[in-house]
Amino acid sequence: xxxxxxxxxxxxxxxxxxxxxxxxxxxxxxxxxxxxxxxxxxxxxxxxxxxxxxxxxxxxxxxxxxxxxxxxxxxxxxxxxxxxxxxxxxxxxxxxxxxxxxxxxxxxxxxxxxxxxxxxxxxxxxxxxxxxxxxxxxxxxxxxxxxxxxxxxxxxxxxxxxxxxxxxxxxxxxxxxxxxxxxxxxxxxxxxxxxxxxxxxxxxxxxxxxxxxxxxxxxxxxxxxxxxxxxxxxxxxxxxxxxxxxxxxxxxxxxxxx
Numbered sequence: 001x002x003x004x005x006x007x008x009x010x011x012x013x014x015x016x017x018x019x020x021x022x023x024x025x026x027x028x029x030x031x032x033x034x035x036x037x038x039x040x041x042x043x044x045x046x047x048x049x050x051x052x053x054x055x056x057x058x059x060x061x062x063x064x065x066x067x068x069x070x071x072x073x074x075x076x077x078x079x080x081x082x083x084x085x086x087x088x089x090x091x092x093x094x095x096x097x098x099x100x101x102x103x104x105x106x107x108x109x110x111x112x113x114x115x116x117x118x119x120x121x122x123x124x125x126x127x128x129x130x131x132x133x134x135x136x137x138x139x140x141x142x143x144x145x146x147x148x149x150x151x152x153x154x155x156x157x158x159x160x161x162x163x164x165x166x167x168x169x170x171x172x173x174x175x176x177x178x179x180x181x182x183x184x185x186x187x188x189x190x191x192x193x194x195x196x197x198x199x200x201x202x203x204x205x206x207x208x209x210x211x212x213x214x215x216x217x218x219x220x221x222x223x224x225x226x227x228x229x230x231x232x233x234x235x236x237x238x239x240x241x242x243x244x245x246x247x248x249x250x251x252x253x254x255x256x257x258x
Contacts, residue, residue, distance in 0.1 A: 009113055011062045011072075011246075012040055021064060021072045021110050022056075023048070030055050043105040044112060051105060066147040067245035069114050076107040121153035130156040131256045134183035136203040138194035141224055144241065145189060148222075151249055157256065180206050184218075185256065190238070191224040201230065208232055220255055222248065 010024045022040040025048070030037040037055035041048045062068075083100055086093040093100065133152055137145040142163075149159035160179040166172055180186065180203060188194070188204040195201075204219055211218030221229065221238035229238070239255075241248040 005058070005061045005063065009064045009109075010040070011064055011068045012056050013060050013062055014056065015060075018075060019068060019072060021069060021106060021113070022054070023109070024061060025053070028055070042102060042109070044109045047105055047108075051102060062246060064113060065246055065249060066114070066117055066150045067144075067249075069110055069117070070143075070147065073107065073110045073114065076103050076110065079103050080107065117150055117154060121150040129258075130158055131184040132158045132160065132182060133256075134160040134179050134186045134203070134207070135189065136186055136194075136200050137189040138191060138197050138200055140193040141189050141191050144224055147245070148187065148189075148249070148252075152252075155253060176203065177206075183207070186219050187222050187252065188219060188233070189222050189224050190227055190229060190233075192227045194224075195227050195230060205232070220252065222252070 005024065007024050007026070010022060012020045012022050014020070020042055022042045023045055024038055024040055025045075026039045027036060028039055029035070036058070038058050038061060039053050040056045040061075041051055041053050043051045079095065080100065080103060083093050083095075095103070135145050135148060145161060146163070149161045149164065152159045160183055162172075162176070165179060166175045186204055186207040188200065207218045219233070219236070221233045221236050223229070223238045223240050223242060225242060239248045239251045
């Protein structure tokens with residue numbers, strides 16, 4: 001084990017290459033480079049016998065999160081789709097069949113991890129010490145809101161997401177008002193669409209004024225894309241998810257405290 005990265009699923013950020021999702025299985029000494037290296041398989045553990053292992057610098061390894069899994073899934077789907085397009089266009093595929101096989105079992109691994117995260121999110125949420133977190137967002141940013149909800153729940157917190165909390169026939173305004181009143185923190189996801197949404201503004205402003213009256217931190221701005229940050233939120237340090245989701249997620253978790 002190296003640093004804080006545990007054996008198991010990891011993201012491998014090799015310089016100059018697309019991030020890949022693999023299984024950190026062991027450590028060894030790379031004789032060619034004369035340095036310790038992580039042994040990584042790009043597949044689920046049961047299939048390691050059918051896949052070769054790779055050496056990776058420990059500095060390349062990062063924990064998996066929903067964002068990295070989802071983006072890798074999309075990339076792998078595009079790569080594998082190109083095989084069929086190439087056959088239709090009667091051209092050579094962009095990758096060898098051996099590489100395409102490796103990508104296919106990596107995709108199976110990624111899909112399995114995503115499914116596990118969705119299930120474990122609902123099982124882990126609400127652990128002792130977990131924070132109640134209301135997520136205010138525009139419908140156009142629903143995907144990122146869902147990713148954050150899954151990752152926060154996997155850390156033991158209790159995210160409040162309208163899709164999860166409001167059932168058919170229930171009063172939407174009443175449920176939202178209750179969710180805001182009971183939350184410890186409100187994450188407002190900032191994008192061109194959300195800053196122009198009166199509904200989103202009403203959600204975060206209600207918590208903002210409660211914070212102003214009682215002190216402490218209640219509203220945490222989370223920047224998803226370049227936009228005009230609302231005046232009342234400009235004095236707050238925002239979490240930046242524009243380029244590095246993982247780093248932004250760590251900032252959010254740090255804001256919640258121990």
